[in-house]
Amino acid sequence: MDMPGDQSVAAKAAWPLIWPRKLNQIPKEVFVSPGLFEAELKTIFHGDIWHPVAHAAELPNPGDFKTFSLGRTPLLITRGADGKINVLVNSCTHRGTQVEMCAAGNRKEFECPYHRWAFEISGELIGCPGMSEFSPDFDKSRYGLARLRSAEFLGVVFATMGDNTPALAQWLGEDMIRAMKVILGDGRLKLLGYQKVRYQVNWKAYNDNDGYHAGLLHTAFRLLNWQGGKGAQFMTENGHMSIMAELQPLRNVGFLKDPSLITFKGQDPAKRASVLELFPIGVMVKHLDTINIRFAIAHSHDCTEVHYAYFAHQDDDEEMLRHRTRQASNLLGPCGMISMEDASIFQRIHIGSFSPGVAEFQKGVKDPYALPVDVAQNDETGQLPKWEYYRRLMNFQRAEI
Amino acid sequence: MAVAAHILAAVDHLNLRYIQALDDLSMEGWLNSFSPAADSAYVCISEENDRRGLPLALMLDDCRARLEDRVTFVTKIWAGTFQPYRTRHFVQRLACEAREEGLCQAVSNFSVTLIQEDGTARLLTTGVYQDVISLTEAGAFIKTRRAVYDANVLPQYFVYPI
Ligand code: FES
Numbered sequence: 381m382d383m384p385g386d387q388s389v390a391a392k393a394a395w396p397l398i399w400p401r402k403l404n405q406i407p408k409e410v411f412v413s414p415g416l417f418e419a420e421l422k423t424i425f426h427g428d429i430w431h432p433v434a435h436a437a438e439l440p441n442p443g444d445f446k447t448f449s450l451g452r453t454p455l456l457i458t459r460g461a462d463g464k465i466n467v468l469v470n471s472c473t474h475r476g477t478q479v480e481m482c483a484a485g486n487r488k489e490f491e492c493p494y495h496r497w498a499f500e501i502s503g504e505l506i507g508c509p510g511m512s513e514f515s516p517d518f519d520k521s522r523y524g525l526a527r528l529r530s531a532e533f534l535g536v537v538f539a540t541m542g543d544n545t546p547a548l549a550q551w552l553g554e555d556m557i558r559a560m561k562v563i564l565g566d567g568r569l570k571l572l573g574y575q576k577v578r579y580q581v582n583w584k585a586y587n588d589n590d591g592y593h594a595g596l597l598h599t600a601f602r603l604l605n606w607q608g609g610k611g612a613q614f615m616t617e618n619g620h621m622s623i624m625a626e627l628q629p630l631r632n633v634g635f636l637k638d639p640s641l642i643t644f645k646g647q648d649p650a651k652r653a654s655v656l657e658l659f660p661i662g663v664m665v666k667h668l669d670t671i672n673i674r675f676a677i678a679h680s681h682d683c684t685e686v687h688y689a690y691f692a693h694q695d696d697d698e699e700m701l702r703h704r705t706r707q708a709s710n711l712l713g714p715c716g717m718i719s720m721e722d723a724s725i726f727q728r729i730h731i732g733s734f735s736p737g738v739a740e741f742q743k744g745v746k747d748p749y750a751l752p753v754d755v756a757q758n759d760e761t762g763q764l765p766k767w768e769y770y771r772r773l774m775n776f777q778r779a780e781i
Numbered sequence: 782m783a784v785a786a787h788i789l790a791a792v793d794h795l796n797l798r799y800i801q802a803l804d805d806l807s808m809e810g811w812l813n814s815f816s817p818a819a820d821s822a823y824v825c826i827s828e829e830n831d832r833r834g835l836p837l838a839l840m841l842d843d844c845r846a847r848l849e850d851r852v853t854f855v856t857k858i859w860a861g862t863f864q865p866y867r868t869r870h871f872v873q874r875l876a877c878e879a880r881e882e883g884l885c886q887a888v889s890n891f892s893v894t895l896i897q898e899d900g901t902a903r904l905l906t907t908g909v910y911q912d913v914i915s916l917t918e919a920g921a922f923i924k925t926r927r928a929v930y931d932a933n934v935l936p937q938y939f940v941y942p943i
């Protein structure tokens with residue numbers, strides 16, 4: 381596994397914290413430290429890791445763009461005239477002005493307002509006023525918008541700022557590739573829309589979503605008799621995890637007057653629910669007929685912004701499109717029937733974490749000094765390999781005793 | 782077409798009942814602002830989705846059954862799990878036009894202030910209500926309300942409709 385070297389030293393210097401010897405204990409300080417966040421920006425968000433930043437279905441036509449952020453780095457993601465997707469830095473190569481301000485749109489070219497340098501949709505510099513008076517070594521071809529290395533799988537666009545990030549397929553691993561196929565099918569999707577929200581929470585708590593809480597925090601899960609627990613969790617040593625849940629067939633116990641919210645029209649009942657959490661904060665979910673990619677931005681140690689993007693499949697008929705829209709709107713987002721409580725917990729974890737001691741993981745722990753091997757659907761141990769990866773990445777030393 | 786003063790008064794009264802119910806955290810009162818017809822509807826959607834023609838909403842209650850289910854979400858399913866908050870809604874009618882018999886169409890601005898447990902207030906969002914209103918002997922009721930909110934990114938999660 382690639383472990384970035386020099387940045388971790390910076391992390392250690394910024395935060396001389398000693399990690400508990402037990403693998404199921406996480407020091408709460410890691411959720412509330414502004415200094416640690418700066419080190420995480422370097423090592424994780426700008427390091428040798430892939431980050432999902434868009435899906436091709438968000439930019440169906442040449443000239444389409446969306447803006448996003450990787451940590452604090454502003455991105456401009458575009459579909460060029462050649463149909464290819466470009467992940468660019470949204471900063472003019474002249475004096476650094478933000479080039480595009482809109483969340484999304486379609487343009488023929490980008491023009492920086494400050495001195496009117498113009499850029500192709502794919503990022504190349506077209507021209508600059510007064511160029512004949514520029515320095516003798518000015519070479520227009522070297523002043524396109526900075527480009528991040530990017531790769532696509534099932535339409536999901538991943539980007540990285542690291543120089544030594546492994547190939548995407550290797551970074552994802554077989555289990556996560558399988559989970560992505562369950563969630564996104566063949567990846568030929570159609571965008572239904574967004575729910576965008578900011579949570580006052582550290583990104584690590586946002587993405588610490590365990591299998592244990594589902595039937596406990598979420599009353600709707602209980603009402604629907606969905607805590608069955610026959611599914612499994614899969615983890616990779618580079619911090620990813622997926623939950624393949626096996627939900628019982630739907631039993632509307634009468635508390636919903638409109639059961640279409642929980643109707644499953646898809647084909648394969650084994651694929652009713654899966655969650656994929658890619659390190660550090662990429663989340664994809666399929667629940668019933670809802671297909672959801674959560675593009676998240678770690679703004680600071682105490683603010684995580686999430687763009688819940690929902691999709692249909694390109695082959696859906698009108699009825700299926702409508703069904704997916706109606707289900708997705710009310711089921712899984714920041715005010716969805718079975719997920720609103722998560723949002724509330726995020727903020728309460730953050731408030732509670734300004735306190736000494738550790739966050740404990742217990743459900744499913746067989747040996748506190750070893751990483752779990754088998755993790756059941758309702759265990760919280762699925763988070764532990766991710767925490768161990770994070771600890772090593774940030775170079776925190778474990779206590780001797 | 783000019784709208785009679787008593788119709789404008791009925792529409793304003795409806796808007797005030799609606800925001801009063803929400804500020805009182807009364808989901809029953811909220812539900813009672815809507816027409817009892819099976820196709821009465823409430824859609825709360827971001828300005829971005831609305832402008833781009835993306836159908837996905839934050840709350841998509843496109844029939845009476847879903848309005849009633851929303852009351853169940855807030856009062857039964859989510860009870861005890863969210864951080865309590867109150868709101869102050871402000872509403873201002875911008876336009877009102879008569880439609881076929883017994884119906885009118887109205888547009889109003891709204892702004893919603895969120896008040897936390899300690900009394901701190903901050904803006905949750907602003908937006909526009911686009912309504913079809915049913916006028917009856919018993920008063921005005923919402924047939925369909927589309928609440929288009931301005932915040933591109935909401936400053937926090939929602940529990941109550943706006
Ligand atoms: S900063 Fe962009 S043109 Fe000068």
Ligand SMILES: [Fe+2]
Pocket residue numbers: 589593594597598719722
């Ligand atoms: Fe949850």
